[in-house]
Amino acid sequence: MHSVIRPNAWVALKLPSGSTKVLQIIPNTTISLGKYGAFPSNLVIGRPYHLTFELEDKLPDENFSRIRVVTTNELYAEVFADEAAPGCDTPAAGANDAVISATDGEEFRLVDDKGNVIARSNHEVIDDNARQTLTQDEIEELKREGNNAGKDVIAKLLLSHTALDQKTSFSLAKYKLLKTKKYIRRFQVLPIDVATFAHWQLEERDSSKIMDMRAEMIGLVGCWGNVHFGGDEVLLPDPNASTDQGDEACLPVDESLLRGRWLVVDDTCGLLVAAMAERMGVLYEAEEVEGETEEQNGTATERTPASTENPNETQPNAPAPPEPTAQQGGDTEMLDVLTKAEKRQSDGKPKQQKPRPSDFAIPYSQTNSITVIHGASQPNLSLLNYWGFDITSPNHPPHPLLNHLLNLTWLQLLKPELDTSYSTPPLTASPETLASWKPSRRGNFHRKRRRYARIRHIVDSTRAGNFSGLVCASTMDPISILRHALPLLAGGAPVAIYAPTVESLAAVSDCFSVPRRTAWVSGSVPEIEGLSNEELERWQGNEQFPLNPTLLQGVSIQTSRARRWQVLPGRTHPLMTERGGADGYVLTAWRAKPAEGKVAAKGKFKRRKVESEAGTPA
Structure with missing residues (x-):
């Protein structure tokens, strides 16, 4: 996360009334704070986060308000005065x-x-x-x-x-606090993290968009799902496939490289994915090095950070080369050729452009990844735009989440042969034929081949399983999700399912209860006789046993809610009125791998003889 406010970054403004305003810091615009006033956006760009600013009065010769940083002594002046007052530590007088x-x-x-x-x-x-x-x-x-x-x-x-x-x-x-919240013209600039955004979306926007998921529930899902950094980025090598090669040039999935991967079903418009990416370290862009400049025409110009205002446009790595002067004359054509083959770097030295990877090169990391399963043509992850990531952009600027977020549909997971984008063979063409086509046709040719390679890799790697955990926040029936997702988890992988109400999770918990597991093991289900362990894991269930009750252990349902407190002199207590709506519940469990064959206890046991003493006859 960046420590200073950058242009075109999304921030949260905390107002004196206690409300939060989320907006994008666009340069050369005016930021309105409602009844508190307005100020130019350029006044906060480049300043650190978590500072408290105060809107000053307009000067006679200016038509805008300036801002100043409120010092700590000024913010807590009353607290320091009370602590320094004589006799402040004396106990209160008794009732008598x-x-x-x-x-x-x-x-x-x-x-x-x-x-x-x-x-x-x-x-x-x-x-x-x-x-x-x-x-x-x-x-x-x-x-x-x-x-x-x-x-x-x-x-x-x-x-x-x-x-x-x-x-x-x-x-x-209380009277002073109410008047201060109403009339003081101060605000605080906070970075957009998942907790701040969830609170703003829940309290001041549409809470149903995120399924009423509070910050406490986000923390529970992340902790019980054991979401963490899963290893450095590992990319598959480029197969260097030529244009006349088909699917035989695709690299097979290497199961030894698949680790640190989580399976996600997200119906919160991307909030759950953002929370997981934050824990995995792939949500925020890396901090830029201060003082990084470029030399051009003998002068140093500051680099402009990548803008997220228009994500469909790829940001250049360097400014355009200088226009040729009149003395260069006939060298204009040569300059045009050089600008296409070289890129200007921050040190001012030309560098040869890297060769373009082949169409079947896989851009996704094999580790520390999030695989999203959705039911539409594209997943609804619109809230990721607040962190500079747009999943609908075909030419996305560099972002840490690009190589770590994979998505596929339920159809591609369950029956990939019915999906045309997976089952249709890739296009092929000889280099001579490809050179005779128009540029637009060549672009579509390469685009379709890259899409085929990406979809094939995502589907094959997902169906290979061995995921490190399953995290769900969906309106779908959790039983139907677990029926197809549990076989993809590794042994001991955690499962965390969020639901606004407890009824759906209670039905899932009942599927793995002790009586059902006992009846399953004792042979009360004739349909499973003669099936192998792999077939039992993918068993579709019946009316009495919707799921295999031996696939999960330690199933429990829990909830948590942090109550806000009112802290004033002589009156500290929790607030009696809170926001209504769903509290939210989380089902947690661990994936179990049933042992093959009959389990029996073995060992040497000594039988101890107990001799009873016989009574003497009278």
């Missing part, structure tokens, strides 16, 4: 030290046995608005003047309150 006397217009809540009031409430009979002498028109006028980033409005509200001395410490702190 002083009796609170009653005044007009108060209600009492706590009375001792003698009838003395020992605690009073802060509920006043007089309306709170009547104690504020500032009218709404005057407050709006102060806001329009925009003095001191809203701090003057808060100060005048406190000074104009006639009953401020009658408030308890809790009531006063």
Whole structure:
């Protein structure tokens, strides 16, 4: 994750009201914060994340607001003042030290046995608005003047309150906090990580788009799915296949290289894939080296970072070469040839362009990969755009997720022979015939051959199995998913399935219960007699046994919810009102490999004889 704000990056702006605003930092534009104001986007580009900024008042000769960084001393001035105040650590007086006397217009809540009031409430009979002498028109006028980033409005509200001395410490702190959230013009820029984005999507956008998946559920799914970095990138060698070769030139799947791979069924528009990619280290682009420059025409120009504004355009590695001058004259054609064969590097030295790989070269890593199974023509992973990755882009700029994200349909997994893109042989053509075609036809020829090689590799490697884990968050029936996904898992691989409600997961848990497993082992299912272990793993089930109950061990269902707390002087408690909707549940289990043959205990056992003492006759 980048430590500074880059152009065209998606960020989260945390406002004083507690809400979050997700937007893209586009250069030379204006960022609006609603009632708090607006500022130019160029003022935050290149600055670090997690800083608190304050919108300053507009200068007379400027039509925009500048921003300044709020220091730590200013942010926590009240906390430091309370800690430095004399006697702040003295214990509060007991109930018998002083009796609170009653005044007009108060209600009492706590009375001792003698009838003395020992605690009073802060509920006043007089309306709170009547104690504020500032009218709404005057407050709006102060806001329009925009003095001191809203701090003057808060100060005048406190000074104009006639009953401020009658408030308890809790009531006063709550009153100041509410007014600060309403009028202070401050904001904080946060990077878009999965937890921040999930909270924004859940609280302020469409929660059904991510199946009401909260940050706690994302953490549970990732932990119980044992999602982690699965090894460095390993690419298959280029077969250097010629254009007149067919599928015989495709490299076979090397099962010894397949490791650190997770199988995913994602109906959260890519949020689950983003959470897994974050744990595997392939979600965020690498940090750019500061001060990296290029020399061109004798001057140093800063490199422009890759833009995600238009992902369909491939970003060049270097700026265009200089135009030929009049002295170069007839060398123009030679310059055009050289620009096609060479690329300008950051050190200014020309480098020979790498030869283009053959059509059957596999661009996917064999390790640390995510394989997504979907039911449409393309997976719905639209939320990955917030991290600069667009799965629909045919010519995508370099991104860490490019070589680690594979996708295939359920049809390609179950019956690949019915999928035309897999079963149709690749096109072939001799070099002479290929040279006689138009450029557009040659491009389509190479594109179809590359697509065939990619699909074939993805399908074959997925059907080979040996996956390190299964993670699901889908609206499909979990039993139908497990029926086809469990045989693809390695022994001991974890399984984590998320569902908004518990009923579907309870049905899955019942399929692997102890009574069903006992009935299965005791031979109560005549359909499985004579089947091998491989056939039992892929058994389609019946009405009584939807799944093979011996394929999973340690099945459990759990949930978790982190409650928010209100922390104010003398009043710390969890918030009683939270967002409604589905809580979410996670089913966890581990893949088991049944042993072949009959399992029996062997060993030497000594039978201990117990001699009973006979009683003596009388």
